[in-house]
Amino acid sequence: MALDGTAAAAERAFEAWKESSRLERRRLIDAWLEQVGAVREELARLLVQEIGKPITLARAEVARAEATLRATAEVVAAFGEQAVPYDLMAGAEGCRAVLRRFPVGPVLAITPFNFPVNLAIHKLAPALAAGCSALWKPSPQAPETSRLLWESFEAARLAVAAPVHLLQLLGTDPAAAEELARDPRIAAVSFTGSERVGRYLERALAGKRLLLELGGNGAVVVDEGVDAGAVARQLAPAAVAGAGQSCSKAQRIYVHRALWDAFAPAFVAAVEALPVGDPLDPATVVGPLIDEAAARRVDESVDRAVAAGARVLLRGERAGALLPPVVLTGVPETDPLQCEEVFAPVAVLTPVDTFADGLARAADTRFGLRASAYSRDQRHLRLAASTFRAGGVLLNLPPTFRLDAAPFGGVQASGNGFEGPGWAMEGFTEGRLIVEGPAL
Known part of the structure; x- marks a missing residue:
């Protein structure tokens, strides 16, 4: 599919998915969890084959990806609407208010080679659970791992009758990914990778919602x-x-x-x-x-x-x-x-x-x-x-200690924003305060 067609397909999928219910979104994530579980050993073996990850650590990564999907499904139930106590504020007697979050639009996720399964899930699952469509540019070092993970999603999408092109797997050409990132139909870009590339994206995508995780110096x-x-x-x-x-x-x-x-x-x-x-x-x-x-x-x-x-x-x-x-x-x-x-x-x-x-x-x-x-x-x-x-x-813990349901992110040269299902979903949505006064 040409890049213009890819962006158009993502936009159509978003329009079809943005009004989906929390139940529909949770069913999609639950179905994806089931499909990943069905191919967990194959995913682990591909991680060994493609990036040389030790098999025990590869199995642990896939298990973490399943935990991330499980946590995302749990967050869906409580995400999206927060009551605001206007009736406690002077001058707002009789008013009711909620802060409601709405999906921003198609999201482009760019993921690295070192955790090609779990880091992809950390971006894609919250984007979809928030009501966005997603485009995914995976690492070129793990093509078969990425394809199998995408196929597991497609099986889940078909099982719950979610819109076609809800998640598109892209090629690994950086120039094509940048062209898509610049497309006005792409509402947000989430990137994990080097500081050099992250800073380039900041300059190239000025004004676009950009979530960055750029590494560390632990x-x-x-x-x-x-x-x-x-x-x-x-x-x-x-x-x-x-x-x-x-x-x-x-x-x-x-x-x-x-x-x-x-x-x-x-x-x-x-x-x-x-x-x-x-x-x-x-x-x-x-x-x-x-x-x-x-x-x-x-x-x-x-x-x-x-x-x-x-x-x-x-x-x-x-x-x-x-x-x-x-x-x-x-x-x-x-x-x-x-x-x-x-x-x-x-x-x-x-x-x-x-x-x-x-x-x-x-x-x-x-x-x-x-x-x-x-x-x-x-x-x-x-x-x-x-x-x-x-x-x-x-x-009294090592810097690598991480629970996938918890916030994870950096500041300064290490990026901005947090991943972790609920926090990532905030990054893929925008807040809207809705206030209702008494009937006249």
């Missing part, structure tokens, strides 16, 4: 007095699981100097204990990066950091796209491994003299997706919550 501050071994074991998979290809991974870990001698070797041992290798092996935690070029770039970045004075605590030999975990210390604060997003199994440990010092250094970043702090001092935890400028602050 910082963790570890205070004195905590159990070094327990914290290390929790942070190790947060830093390197799935080859570290997560926007909320633990990347920069600032450790109180009083705990350093216990924590650093415990963290290295915990990372080293995570199985690396064949993604089809259920024991594997760290599989390959998305391709050999990505692994080579990261390996070269580590070489440059070492040449600049960093000390290696753990490093193995790269084999094609498989890059064993890397743990460094002494990395300059201006090095990209400290100040940029590293989408790889690399962690940087830095000793600090005080918790406050660690917090200040951790918070000195243009990113703002996820940050963590570990302490037994409640004052320190409260200080962390007020100091970190991030969409999510995790206390």
